[in-house]
């Protein structure tokens with residue numbers, strides 16, 4: 001079947017994996033990647049697909065209503081996978097306006113453009129909104145999990161903006177019958193992640209023997225999922241999920257930050273031929289993140305039971321692959337860690 005699918009934020013970390021999967025797996029689909037190319041958007045993430053005949057890149061801003069209307073008309077878009085977002089919690093603490101603009105107004109703008117273009121003919125159309133488990137707030141260390149019924153309780157400006165965007169998507173479904181689905185995923189890791197996030201930041205710092213800034217006492221817990229498994233879940237839900245539903249996506253793979261950091265240190269040291277534990281000395285406990293959520297853990301049984309998806313990669317294998325990728329792609333890392341990044345890094349971590 002021929003389809004015209006708009007993927008927003010396709011030059012970002014998760015977006016680039018979704019674009020790669022769809023371009024390769026669905027030669028009959030036309031994949032339009034819309035990205036504003038902010039600091040985190042990088043066309044180098046898509047070098048291997050940029051010349052494929054079913055792939056088109058468009059530089060643009062999801063907040064630009066006229067541009068979005070023209071885009072829907074020009075490509076006669078019938079499906080949207082919306083990943084474009086500001087995603088880094090620490091940045092949201094310093095600059096909440098940007099998060100409200102992109103994540104809330106950007107999502108609303110896209111919803112309106114899609115609603116206008118589809119004009120009530122919902123059959124065969126779909127708006128898949130990609131969100132986060134952070135909207136659910138924080139869990140204690142008691143084994144409980146976020147389910148699709150968990151009440152929203154966001155704490156950071158980032159998660160507040162994502163929660164708001166999720167509410168707009170559901171409001172469009174409930175008010176207009178708009179064909180939307182929402183997914184909330186846990187922490188992703190893998191190739192092409194911007195090195196402000198824990199795993200690529202620490203791999204790069206270990207390589208350069210720079211301090212590893214552990215927030216607080218390193219006791220916060222996150223659930224980690226390999227990014228290609230997330231992309232497969234999106235493929236499954238985009239095609240077979242039910243309108244108006246929410247699906248949680250997670251790895252059933254909880255790690256305390258400090259334990260995860262030790263695994264990364266061991267893996268990088270081994271692959272660089274350094275003595276075991278040599279880089280442990282780089283661990284530096286720093287001031288905690290304001291409002292730092294203690295624990296995220298997600299129950300993705302609904303997705304497994306209804307649609308048969310489950311993570312395919314064991315964490316040990318995923319981390320090994322990820323570390324190897326960053327060490328083998330130092331040029332990619334060097335390109336994005338020059339200029340503006342260096343200023344951000346200094347501001348963020350000097351004297352923290």
Ligand SMILES: Cc1cn([C@H]2C[C@H](O)[C@@H](COP(=O)(O)OP(=O)(O)O[C@H]3O[C@H](CO)[C@@H](O)[C@H](O)[C@H]3O)O2)c(=O)[nH]c1=O
Pocket residue numbers: 087088089090131132133134185186187188196197198199201213214215216218220221222257289296
């Ligand atoms: C960057 C950094 C992070 N941390 C801690 C904070 C968190 O407890 C944990 C992971 O941090 P981050 O990599 O920033 O990810 P986190 O805040 O959990 O949020 C991620 O995961 C979310 C899904 O849970 C996504 O919605 C977000 O977009 C994504 O950024 O490591 C440190 O201890 N030191 C650091 O330098």
